[in-house]
Amino acid sequence: MISESTKARFAKEVAKYPADQAQSAVMACLAIVQQELGYVSTDSEAQVAEYLGMAPMAVHEVTTFYNMYNQRPVGKYKLNVCTNLPCQLREGQNTLRYLETKLGITMGQTTPDGLFTLQQSECLGACADSPVMLVNDRSMCSFMTPEKLDQLVDGLRAVENK
Amino acid sequence: MMTAQHILSQFRATGVQTCFHDRHINPQIFAGLNGANWRLKDYEARGGYQALRKVLGIGGCEPMTQDQVIATVKESALRGRGGAGFPTGLKWSFMPRQFPGQKYLVCNSDEGEPGTCKDRDIMEFNPHIVIEGMAIAAFAMGISVGYNYIHGEIFSTYDRFEEALEEARAAGLLGNNILGSNFSFQLHAAHGFGAYICGEETALLESLEGKKGQPRFKPPFPASFGLYGKPTTINNTETFAAVPWIIRNGGQAYLECGKPNNGGTKIYSVSGDVEMPGNFEVPMGTPFSKLLELAGGVRAGRQLKAVIPGGSSSPILPASIMMDCTMDYDSIAKAGSMLGSGAVIVLDDSRCMVKSLQRLSYFYMHESCGQCTPCREGTGWLSRVVDRIETGHGRPADMDLLDSVANDIMGRTICALGDAAAMPVRAMIKHFRHEFEHHVAHKTCMVPAYV
Numbered sequence: 135m136i137s138e139s140t141k142a143r144f145a146k147e148v149a150k151y152p153a154d155q156a157q158s159a160v161m162a163c164l165a166i167v168q169q170e171l172g173y174v175s176t177d178s179e180a181q182v183a184e185y186l187g188m189a190p191m192a193v194h195e196v197t198t199f200y201n202m203y204n205q206r207p208v209g210k211y212k213l214n215v216c217t218n219l220p221c222q223l224r225e226g227q228n229t230l231r232y233l234e235t236k237l238g239i240t241m242g243q244t245t246p247d248g249l250f251t252l253q254q255s256e257c258l259g260a261c262a263d264s265p266v267m268l269v270n271d272r273s274m275c276s277f278m279t280p281e282k283l284d285q286l287v288d289g290l291r292a293v294e295n296k
Numbered sequence: 297m298m299t300a301q302h303i304l305s306q307f308r309a310t311g312v313q314t315c316f317h318d319r320h321i322n323p324q325i326f327a328g329l330n331g332a333n334w335r336l337k338d339y340e341a342r343g344g345y346q347a348l349r350k351v352l353g354i355g356g357c358e359p360m361t362q363d364q365v366i367a368t369v370k371e372s373a374l375r376g377r378g379g380a381g382f383p384t385g386l387k388w389s390f391m392p393r394q395f396p397g398q399k400y401l402v403c404n405s406d407e408g409e410p411g412t413c414k415d416r417d418i419m420e421f422n423p424h425i426v427i428e429g430m431a432i433a434a435f436a437m438g439i440s441v442g443y444n445y446i447h448g449e450i451f452s453t454y455d456r457f458e459e460a461l462e463e464a465r466a467a468g469l470l471g472n473n474i475l476g477s478n479f480s481f482q483l484h485a486a487h488g489f490g491a492y493i494c495g496e497e498t499a500l501l502e503s504l505e506g507k508k509g510q511p512r513f514k515p516p517f518p519a520s521f522g523l524y525g526k527p528t529t530i531n532n533t534e535t536f537a538a539v540p541w542i543i544r545n546g547g548q549a550y551l552e553c554g555k556p557n558n559g560g561t562k563i564y565s566v567s568g569d570v571e572m573p574g575n576f577e578v579p580m581g582t583p584f585s586k587l588l589e590l591a592g593g594v595r596a597g598r599q600l601k602a603v604i605p606g607g608s609s610s611p612i613l614p615a616s617i618m619m620d621c622t623m624d625y626d627s628i629a630k631a632g633s634m635l636g637s638g639a640v641i642v643l644d645d646s647r648c649m650v651k652s653l654q655r656l657s658y659f660y661m662h663e664s665c666g667q668c669t670p671c672r673e674g675t676g677w678l679s680r681v682v683d684r685i686e687t688g689h690g691r692p693a694d695m696d697l698l699d700s701v702a703n704d705i706m707g708r709t710i711c712a713l714g715d716a717a718a719m720p721v722r723a724m725i726k727h728f729r730h731e732f733e734h735h736v737a738h739k740t741c742m743v744p745a746y747v
Contacts (some may be wrong), residue, residue, distance in 0.1 A: 293300050
């Protein structure tokens with residue numbers, strides 16, 4: 135079931151488009167679902183489809199096309215490190231390696247405590263801020279030196295273990 | 297008590313390194329910004345929304361006609377800042393203004409071309425300049441509804457743009473009967489969610505319609521069949537941001553800021569092996585050497601080896617050629633590359649060209665939408681062959697194989713992603729063939745290993 139507060143967020147997105155084009159809001163609705171539930175399940179797709187008057191498969195097509203939708207549960211914090219060429223020239227790869235070592239996982243994996251998922255990502259559009267990473271789709275973290283990575287990971291761990 | 301949000305917000309970019317460094321030359325879009333003055337009242341204090349008032353004839357002056365606005369933009373020689381460099385005024389004149397049904401204006405802020413990070417700073421630190429530019433464009437083309445499609449990865453910038461839209465609506469600068477005139481324009485923000493291909497304008501339209509972002513056949517062009525099948529004009533963020541200055545100061549004045557056929561200023565994103573990466577707004581035609589100096593020069597102790605001058609899709613140029621270029625569409629094209637989005641990726645003499653190409657080719661394979669076979673299959677071939685050369689499994693015939701695959705992709709796909717994947721490969725082999733040959737023969741780089 136979609137909660138009333140979620141429906142209110144959906145409605146704000148749908149209102150941007152012509153009355154017969156509610157489908158245009160699907161990207162935003164799926165991003166909202168992901169923010170609230172951590173990933174986009176088949177059930178969520180069906181609910182969004184019903185809300186927008188779309189075929190569930192049309193929603194699934196969107197979920198699977200765009201890289202940032204999580205099609206299965208991820209850690210509480212999804213860390214996406216850019217390693218594209220401009221970042222590769224400025225420690226992008228080393229940043230990913232550093233986190234792999236620190237978290238004890240390789241890219242694509244989630245830590246056993248379910249706190250962190252680490253992913254390599256394509257260009258985040260913040261090349262001059264490299265090394266750069268995106269946390270949970272919405273927080274861009276810039277100039278991530280090893281010291282800052284420690285601060286971020288240790289800080290989030292402390293928040294979660296309090 | 298620290299929350300997760302507190303922790304993450306410590307690492308949010310401030311713009312000090314990339315935008316407020318005072319190393320622009322006669323900036324227009326970035327002039328006077330400090331990170332705190334992005335709101336409506338600050339923008340108006342900088343002369344913001346005067347161009348819109350001028351166009352609408354608010355405050356006593358004669359309103360401009362649609363033709364006058366378009367003629368002014370044509371005169372300015374403003375060219376599309378997203379990558380193609382198409383003359384903006386000419387594009388606006390393609391819009392069938394008399395078309396009786398709904399028409400749309402779209403801003404392409406899906407900034408995902410590796411190396412490019414200028415539109416983010418514009419929307420983050422000066423969002424109203426984009427809104428004003430779009431409102432003027434909408435007026436000129438008789439359009440009542442617009443969308444700004446923003447790269448999903450810069451979500452905080454999307455949130456900020458939404459906030460700026462709210463401010464503009466509340467002040468009567470967007471919506472019905474703007475500033476009491478009979479001009480109405482509704483503007484909304486939409487976001488992507490991780491698909492490089494949506495920077496291609498027809499893929500963007502598909503995405504805006506709530507579909508997977510696969511490019512459309514052209515023709516028909518968006519000017520006749522665009523969003524929801526209606527006439528649509530699409531411009532890049534920086535292009536719209538240039539418009540208010542042009543209206544306030546005139547097309548001729550803008551043209552004179554740059555070079556003939558290359559009017560105005562341009563924001564270059566300089567990344568890679570420089571001391572101070574960032575965005576630099578400089579006049580069109582500024583020597584590359586000057587731009588490099590603004591970015592602090594090549595990393596200390598290193599020499600310039602090569603430059604990718606216009607985003608990862610543009611052909612790489614060796615240092616000797618690049619140092620003779622000025623930064624404008626015509627100079628870079630003459631040198632055999634493209635100004636593209638103005639993303640300047642600098643590589644120093646410690647860099648292996650095979651390794652650099654390996655990462656780029658992987659990217660294009662990853663981002664091919666899969667619609668056209670030459671691109672879907674070809675980008676995979678390019679990536680795998682470059683990968684085997686880099687990892688010491690290359691064969692002597694591989695360079696010719698790469699050239700052949702690249703040749704089979706180019707011109708055989710619906711959109712330009714295929715060409716964008718092929719061109720860097722061909723340019724790398726053209727200018728640095730000896731490095732590829734060295735890799736094949738010796739199974740290792742010509743430069744010391746690095747990560």
